Amino acid sequence: MTLQQINTSSTIAEVNLSNYIINASGPRCTTEDELINLAQSDSAAIMTKSCTLLPRSGNPEPRYQTLEHGSVQSMGLPNLGYQAYLDMLPRLKQYNKPVIVSISGLSISDNVEMVSKFQQSEADLLEVNFSCPNVPGKPQLGYDFEQTEKALAAITKLGDKPLGIKLPAYFDMNHFETVANILKKFPIKFISSINSIGNTLVIDADTESTIIKPNSGLGGLCGSYIKPIGLANVRTFRSLLPKEICIFGVGGVYTGIDAFEYLLAGADAVQVATCYQEQGSECFTRLNNELSTILASKGYKDINEVKGKLQTI
């Protein structure tokens, strides 16, 4: 069997993805040039950087540092403002690839305003970010269950375009169950799990200093460090949510094996952030080849033979 015969295509809320791997909202997806680069890559969709009502330059630099097994960052939501992404959509859609707009309002009313606008746009999916850890004074919505429910009630009644939310990592079974029960009350079509692990501290012992400037050095931890947390979140939400709610697995995908692990845990597709930041868009070609190679070597022809089939001992 050739690698081309392995079916890695997937569907999120009835939107077809030609393969299992897309970029995550985060690096290299803020400007039109970056988004066109994604359109021309092997990423199965074009995901935008989370947008806000107004353009933002983000937090002071240095705000991103590469680590041995990932990165730590406190970008602070730098983006062009939602109107720029609305204006760009017709041009991005010319590439015949799904476009997913990430929305990260600083309040529920900001989210309502932006979701309303994108409901009337050519975007294929809307991902509302409930988990940005890096805006000083703005807690992660996904950790406040009352506000999460309030926000969902407000943003899910604004149109028929499929809506998903980007969740923070959860660590307590009670929290997983509470969040799943809230999600089940609303017509949410997908979750993206997980965002970076917020408010972590990396110290440079040589300089006896923090390594990023914002927020006294606290930032979101990304990359391989967080893969076991991402896998656990995907696996647990897969077991708690109805199968109609799709799951993007996010966190520490650098190789085909990482993507294969998310597949075993039940992810419908994966998103790639730090690896894409470090390696550029060629990583999508490599990841696709590696995932197909693993599937072929194990005798699988289709991702659906593996999805959610993790064995326990």
Ligand code: RRO
């Ligand atoms: O821009 C950021 O600082 C940022 C965002 Br919006 C997010 O959702 N997650 C993250 O780790 N950084």
